[in-house]
Amino acid sequence: MPRKTETAHPRPWIDHYPEGVRWDDEIDLTPVHERLLEICQRTPDAVALDFLGKKTRFRELGRDIERFAAALQSQFSVTKGTRVALLLPNTPFYVIAYYAILRAGGTVVNCNPLYTVPELAHIVGNSGASVMVTLDLKQLFDKAERLVADGQVKSLVVCHFPDALPILKRNLFKLAKRKDLAHVSASPIADRTAKFSDMIDRDGALVPVRLDPLKDVAVQQYTGGTTGLPKGAMLSHANIAANMSQIDKWGLGLFDPPTRVVAVLPFFHIFAMTACMNVPLCSGAQVVMLPRFEMKALLDLLTRTGANVMPAVPTLIHALGRAGPSAVSALSSLKVVVSGGAPLSDETRTLFARVSPALLAEGYGLTEASPVVCCAALRVPSKPRSIGQPLPGTDIRFVDIETGEPAALGERGELQVKGPQVMLGYYDDPEADLEAFADGWLRTGDVGLLDEDGYVFLVDRIKDLIITSGFNVYPRTIEEAIYGHEAVDEVTVIGVPDTYRGEAPVAFVKLKAETSANEADIKAFIADKLNKLEMPREIIFRSELPKTLIGKLSKKELREEYAQRKGSKSEQG
Structure with missing residues (x-):
């Protein structure tokens, strides 16, 4: 059931698409x-599936x-x-x-x-x-x-x-x-x-x-648990089929046989459901599965199967990069690794490049978009630090956070999306629907910008934005600076209440094994990389940082922990 996409307004990415990809190509909505x-x-x-050798x-x-x-x-x-x-x-x-x-x-x-x-x-x-x-x-x-x-x-x-x-x-x-x-x-x-x-x-x-592919719900995917009870995003048969078709066209045959796709991310998560299962299987490619991530098991799987495409999250890519020379042989079969689910740091890119020559392409999506919205090219390198360009048939715009007016090229705003992959709405939650859409555009809650070539760069989440002394401070900027320190393995920055400034940044850091650094060391290292408002008020060291169930670094638990700690201190005082 092909569908021709419509032309609505100027799209700077079209003239700078990877060779062979057309934005207005027909999108297949067959369930x-x-x-x-x-x-x-x-x-x-x-062979369709390989599960631990079966x-x-x-x-x-x-x-x-x-x-x-x-x-x-x-x-x-x-x-x-x-x-x-x-x-x-x-x-x-x-x-x-x-x-x-x-x-x-x-x-x-x-x-x-x-x-x-x-x-x-x-x-x-x-x-x-x-x-x-x-x-x-x-x-x-x-x-x-x-x-x-x-x-x-x-x-x-x-x-x-x-x-x-x-x-x-x-x-x-x-x-x-x-x-x-x-x-x-x-x-x-x-x-x-x-x-x-x-x-x-x-x-x-x-x-x-x-079935009516445009109206009947194929998957009710729950999301948004960090801001209250999870909401059920209703994804129609057409939504899921469209995103699969868009990814397939973007990959220019990458997912066709004899490709073998690694499925170590869990299928119950929307990224893996689409990229690790629907796209390869519906192209006739083989999916090699692990029930959960374990480093040795993953390296053994790659050695045994010679799998060449792997969707992953940054923490997994980071772990592979840290595995060092022992992982090089196992990773040699990989040609493309697609990173999604969270921002990919420069530190992680550098680490991974030391163990694998695979093309590392960062993508972006959200449950409400089935999920992929943008992706770096999968056959050739894209602009550094970019999440690539909108997929075929996908429209995006950036809207000024304060005024609601469209942002000019190069100016920061909230990323909003239209396309055949965008959900029908939330199940039995009309209030959430009103918050999720603006004039028919899906609000992502992510802040970024679009450059003159149609490449998208994300800065941070609106909900993670720290407003200190009336100025916007983005945790990701601080995290990138701290990641540059040779002893830092993982870092997450949150905003906390500050009597004088309103809010202030606080960094939680996990150090690499057999390294040492203290708060003064880290602050001295980032002193010339951040302005005074961006400098963390406090740096807290942890042996582990909390992660979501697919491996993304999570700020929710740290906010709660910090609030409880400060609350208990004030009670004691």
């Missing part, structure tokens, strides 16, 4: 499950998707609009369940396996998910069991984790890790569970579901 099943028929013998061919993948979809319909009455929650790490089970839910007409609700039961209860309760798919690993099943027992979810589909493993690893797991498996048959909610293996063993008849 992703239809695209994948067509690939399964066209290349049945090609390979699944497209023929098997297509068969299991069809059978699981039919079983969801017949056993759980899944149809258009039914919400089905996935509480799964990266495994073949996730891939099958995701596309089967869409095939049956349902809506995927992704759940982070590391969430607490109350956090999961909010997501499944708000979404109205009636069925949840999970593993029989105790750490997951126990949470799912609680949700069913508490009435948050009606039914469970339970996947037997050893079934995902190659024969030798399966036998070893049963011998050495049996205690990690839940006794599902003995559970008090056993009568409300179904075995995944039983469901795909049946060759039931699928009831066709007529």
Whole structure:
């Protein structure tokens, strides 16, 4: 279902696009499950998935998707609009369940396996998910069991984790890790569970579901937990298909076979769902998976598979750069690494370049845009420190934060987005919709600028902006300066209340192993790199800095910790 994009206003990026990419190319809105099943028929013998050495061919993948979809319909009455929650790490089970839910007409609700039961209860309760798919690993099943027992979810589909493993690893797991498996048959909610293996063993008849790609919700993705309870971004079939098509066109065939894409980022996160799963599989490429990030496991996977494309987050790239010469051989197969999820520092770029010649391309997106908005070129280098240019069919503008007027080229403002990948809105939250859109443009909350060649540069988040003595101070500027110190491994800067200035910056620093530095050392190093307003009031050293569940450095916990610490000090005083 191709769609021709419309011309609305001057776009400086068009004349400076990578050779071979057209902004006004047709965007394919065919739902992703239809695209994948067509690939399964066209290349049945090609390997689709590699999970710890166990390979699944497209023929098997297509068969299991069809059978699981039919079983969801017949056993759980899944149809258009039914919400089905996935509480799964990266495994073949996730891939099958995701596309089967869409095939049956349902809506995927992704759940982070590391969430607490109350956090999961909010997501499944708000979404109205009636069925949840999970593993029989105790750490997951126990949470799912609680949700069913508490009435948050009606039914469970339970996947037997050893079934995902190659024969030798399966036998070893049963011998050495049996205690990690839940006794599902003995559970008090056993009568409300179904075995995944039983469901795909049946060759039931699928009831066709007529979808409207522009209106029907494919994925309800929860986001925004740092500013209150997570909100459910409703992503239509067309939103997800459009972003997949946009990335594919931007990559100029990068994701076509014989490409092998590393999926170490979790599929339940929107970046991995799109870049690590939808884009490669719907192009017929192979996806090699890890259930979680471990350095040795990742390096072993790269050595074994020769994978050449890897979406990643900056903390993962930083860790690879720190791995040193021992990682060089394993990383030699990589040709392109796409960084997303958080800003990529110069320090991280430099470290990674020492261990890998791969093209390191920074992209940018947000859940509400399915998620990719901009990306550096994937075949040739882009401007340093830029997040690249808007993807085909994507419009952007920058708006002055104070006046709301469009910002001129080179002037800072809030980045706002239009395009076929932008969500329908938040589920059952009209107030949040009003805040998210301005005259039909999606507000990102990110501050940056557009240069004369259409390259986008981000400065910081509006919510992270520090206003000190009436002037705007951007934490990212301070972080970049501190990262330049040879002893600094990670740094995060927050704004804290200041009686005299209103707000003041405070830096939290993690040092590299076997190095030393104190507050005076760091301040002396950055003295000529920052102005007086940007100089941190305090530098606090930590052995670890908090991260989100996909590995982004997180400021939320540090703000709360700092407020509690200062509060307790004032009480003592």
